[in-house]
Amino acid sequence: DAGVTQSPTHLIKTRGQQVTLRCSPKSGHDTVSWYQQALGQGPQFIFQYYEEEERQRGNFPDRFSGHQFPNYSSELNVNALLLGDSALYLCASSLGLAVNEQFFGPGTRLTVL
Amino acid sequence: DAKTTQPNSMESNEEEPVHLPCNHSTISGTDYIHWYRQLPSQGPEYVIHGLTSNVNNRMASLAIAEDRKSSTLILHRATLRDAAVYYCILRVLAGSARQLTFGSGTQLTVLP
Numbered sequence: 001d002a003g004v005t006q007s008p009t010h011l012i013k014t015r016g017q018q019v020t021l022r023c024s025p026k027s028g029h030d031t032v033s034w035y036q037q038a039l040g041q042g043p044q045f046i047f048q049y050y051e052e053e054e055r056q057r058g059n060f061p062d063r064f065s066g067h068q069f070p071n072y073s074s075e076l077n078v079n080a081l082l083l084g085d086s087a088l089y090l091c092a093s094s095l096g097l098a099v100n101e102q103f104f105g106p107g108t109r110l111t112v113l
Numbered sequence: 114d115a116k117t118t119q120p121n122s123m124e125s126n127e128e129e130p131v132h133l134p135c136n137h138s139t140i141s142g143t144d145y146i147h148w149y150r151q152l153p154s155q156g157p158e159y160v161i162h163g164l165t166s167n168v169n170n171r172m173a174s175l176a177i178a179e180d181r182k183s184s185t186l187i188l189h190r191a192t193l194r195d196a197a198v199y200y201c202i203l204r205v206l207a208g209s210a211r212q213l214t215f216g217s218g219t220q221l222t223v224l225p
Contacts, residue, residue: 101159
């Protein structure tokens with residue numbers, strides 16, 4: 001049983017560019033959450049998707065947007081990249097909104113130059 | 114947001130028990146206490162969670178104070194593979210969803 005998968009593993013972009021990160025949830029899971037983890041910090045919640053809708057959003061600007069597809073996979077889009085967007089982006093999946101147990105992927109390391 | 118306070122780092126000897134403390138004095142009655150850990154170069158991994166009663170699973174035990182203002186994650190026999198950052202998190206009810214708010218965690222070093 002494949003766990004949560006994310007692509008790409010690493011990504012290098014320049015300021016002002018746009019990026020799309022992808023996540024496939026664990027089999028049977030229908031809820032996807034995205035987190036940003038800066039170096040040396042704990043993950044910060046970006047938003048959560050359930051039934052193809054954004055259900056909750058953390059303190060992130062509108063440059064961060066997402067989408068969930070009918071097969072429960074998800075994308076995170078970041079527009080107008082800033083140097084401060086350099087971080088590890090983590091995707092986590094769970095069954096339903098109760099978040100009793102979230103399964104995290106290995107993350108995508110984004111570097112903005 | 115309800116917050117947690119953990120020591121920045123702790124050390125333990127291999128094959129000895131480890132008690133990782135967490136303070137959450139502003140916890141509300143509906144907040145669950147979750148613990149996750151993050152091994153180097155990996156995403157966080159669920160460890161355990163509880164509401165009021167002590168909990169046990171194959172990985173660890175969670176001891177929750179009677180007033181719920183603190184909790185302790187107990188690893189009964191630390192191994193080198195337990196070296197990780199351990200996060201104590203309150204699962205906060207927020208609108209229609211329930212999000213996890215991570216702090217900085219405790220870096221656990223296990224000495225051979």
